[in-house]
Amino acid sequence: MRRAHTGIIPLNGGVRTMRKRLMTLAAALMALAMLLAGCNGSNNKANGNGEASASSGATTAADNFNEPGTFPIVKNEETLTVWASPPSWIGDLDDNWFTKYFEEKTNIKINWVRANMEDYSDKLNLLLASNSDLPDVILSWGISNAQQIAYGSQGLFLPLNDLIDKYGTATKQVFDYNPIIKSTITAPDGNIYGLPSINECFHCTYSHKLWLNQSWLDKLGLEMPTTTDEFYQVLKAFKEQDPNGNGKADEIPLTRGSWQGGIDYFLMNAFIDNEAGNRLMLQDDVIVQAPVQPEWKEGLAYLHKLYAEGLIDPEFLLEDDNKVKILTGTEEAGNKVGAVASGSLSWVDWSDANPVKEDYVAVPPLTGPGGVSLAKEYAFGMGVGNFVITKAAKNPELAMRFGDAIYQLYLDGDYNLYGEEGDVWVKAKDGEVGLDGSPAKYNVIKSGEQPNNFTWGNGLNTFMTNEWRNGQVVTPGVWNSEKILYDETKNKYEGKGPEQVMPGTFMMPEDEATEWEELNNAVIQYLDESVAKFVTGSMDLDKDWDKYLTELKKIGYDRLTELTQQAYDRQYKGKM
Template identity: 75%
Template sequence: MRKRYRIAIALLIAGILLLSACSNNTNGDTPAGEGVASGGETSAVGTAANLTEPGTFPIVKETETLRVWASPPSWVGNLEDNWFTKYFEEKTNIKIEWVRANMEDYRDKLNLMLASQTDMPDVILSWGIGNAQQIAYGSQGLFLPLNELIEKYGSATQQVLAYNPIIESAITAPDGNIYGLPAINECYHCTYSHKMWINQQWLDELGLELPKTTEEFYQVLKAFKEKDPNGNGKADEIPLTRGSWQGGIDFFLMNAFIYNEAGNRLMLQDDQVVQAAIQPEWREGLRYLNRLYAEGLIDPEFMLQDDNKVKVLTGLSPQENRVGAVASGAMAFVDWSEDNKVKEQFVALPPLTGKEGVAYAKQYAFGLGSGNFVVTKEAKNPALALRFADAIYQLFIDGDYNLYGEEGDVWVKAREGEVGLDGQPAKYNVLKSGEQPNNFTWGNGLNTFMTADWRNTQVVTPGTWNHEKILYDETKDKYVGKGPQQQMPGSFMMPEAEATEWEELNNAVIKYLDESVDKFVTGNLDLDKDWDTYLSNLEKIGYNRLAELTQSAYDRQYKGK
């Protein structure tokens, strides 16, 4: 553990997936870090003496209770009766008292709880507490610093931090403290998740090649609309629509004009933060999208579409399918039933080349989420709280696939000779993939440590349709190597005032940009008459200031300025 863990004992830290509470002062007047300075040696509930050696199971000799706030997806059943809850409690000897909020509305409930500081849990296991909140609530003493706890009790956490130097830098606050533990997910296909899926069977039916340019793509969509490729004698084809995940109508196509980071549409060029959404190339990309929409080539309902709605359009057979292309990070927009051949119609479309020769694939930085585990001041045994999160990391390190559910029911060990996504020897085979509802996992929102080795060693059976294998191969063959020269980091740590300002500006900018893209595409805003007003509004909202704050944070955190 690095020296600054010893130096930062008196500072607060919050985590990425779980909120662990580390102080027995319920009045909120304990100085920052005081509850951690002793390393959790004594407490009203338990003592460090009750803990076993770090990195071993069970965690405690005598059962202790931890109050955990969690926000799993709504399709996860009762957490008290959950199979993995029982498995984890038995393995760790920790009794979990759950406080639940569903993923769909967790942020409002989390913000209300933190603002009121009422009914606080020991730890929060969540989708992520923003950097601004980590810094603010850390400085107030609501979240405890984890530095010394990691050094004393976090053997698995130390391995996570050592895995990639980016991790520790990304989760360390400007005051030197770590307030939150990260979720690591080296998802190969997620790195290039702004994909376009196109109906290869329709291309074959019409004698068309896979389009390589924006103009060729336009001609393909026109053919899809006009030439009845599904053969039902009806003009019911929808040339282009969108799915749920990474399905922004501009996400894939704008990269033929200018690099599109999505979100706040800030990009990095030669270490300089550039506002892509005010550039002439961005305007031309919008003009192209507007052309597609005006000619009926984009689904008129695209703003309302999601995977479940598109599944209705793609149907249960190629003859029922009405869709030619889908902007989406994955193929969740088709039914995966074994006898449904629609899923076999679609292939990924490589980045298109625009008139100026631009052809990018959006590339995400290292798969790290911040603030999923934090320890609150209500934790009577901070060491136990840290060991709870550390145990989850340890399961990933140990290759304990019971994280997916029970062995033999949800997964089995790979047999000799079976291979994984990358062609190397496999380690496990998932029998129930994406089953919803289920009551055998905690769903998403853990402080995961899913390395490339963990993800890629899933069994792939030759000759079968395998979604993960398709995503892996299509990414490898069509997107890797086509990203920008520089990637915008996925996380910034800033002083509290800057972090709060950045988050407010970022939310406002994203909202305005998303709305403006849709309006320009549909013609509700005119690219000639309304462009100057659009630029003026962005300036008023604070796009320039957002870029300045991002530049300052980048220089400070990643360039050492």
């Protein structure tokens, strides 16, 4: 009995073991069947065309992808959650014309998370700090190098290197366009965490401009000024001689616009190289602090003189393009503005019937008392961190293909990025020329129209080369802001920058990058405030100069300079 009982136990145990194995096998077969069903789309939701569509949370089966670099990206519709920050004047992204065009072209449905350009930085910082409810992709006006390195090392941003190698056919062409692109966005750990925006905007390269009312010069019998002293005399004449002819002393000799309109941006370059921002300049491979030099103090004294004599708009700190449009008006007698510091012409009404817009011309770089005459020159036109993939992306390949597709549209010359062909733009006709005189490729009919809902704006990984930008039709005899900006830059600013151009961005190890960004923000804020105070006289150049220098040291200007020098030596010295 005992032996029989002993014999039964292994038998029953074997049955249970076999049953368990069979159940495991059955479960495995069922899982395999479900997987195969998922691959052929039989377990997916149907899209509007009755075709299968995988859920947004599932990893896309390999055979649902078409070859990299081709459209559509996937055979059956997929979904990506994308955080974006277009200008506020762009309407609902779900109903946006380009959204629908891009979704149809790629077969990727976009689940938008919306911010706006005007406050994107604050909202983006909150999103990243929360480390929750992350989208698959972030399209933005730029995520700083420090943030890319920090969040990349923490795993919040995915490294893109392997994804680019496998799926970034267009991205690799962008990198090949200029070797500086890839080197600039590669972090010290060797990873690429964000794709850049390329914008070879010729007039943006020399965007610290000053616009002068030529009709007022003509009326008063004055020549275009070439020195700071001559410019001072012109402003005095504008203030005192009623150039708008309305019998009122209502002229504002000098004010500023929104973009690149810092009151010191243009004029300080007649005294010393003014790089704006942290005001660090590059001389013989050495990072130099411009705002502590005697020439900077001399430039501030000149600006204060203009302000004290009523030649600078007393409201200049509060002005923006919309306010200046009111001041310039739509008729000669109503125009109150003599000169505007701005990188664009967006501060004047562009209506066809408005003659005022044709009155302004750019002032060439002025020569200061020390013989300095410079035009601020920006480095190669690129932003950083305009496209990143977060750790929330369940299908990084799909996300990478999404970003690569944006570059592909630019490479293909797909001007539908501006909006619908025939409505927003048309192909150029034979014989039409572009900004640089070469044969044109497209004509934007609704240039700069606001509000609109037919484009995403530029808060993404763009690839606008000189060829792209200069291919826009220019109609002879028709006022065209882009053509004016191009010609004025070509004729008056090109080639007049400093001997060495300061790089636009630096890559550093995480600890240095974080420290650099904190110091940089503090320095920029203090310098901007100090310029305003010295110009208006709330800080006295004689009494407060030493205190100002001490405060710069206290904030950490020397350390910022040291970190910038180290980064320059590692990344750019001997390579530019």
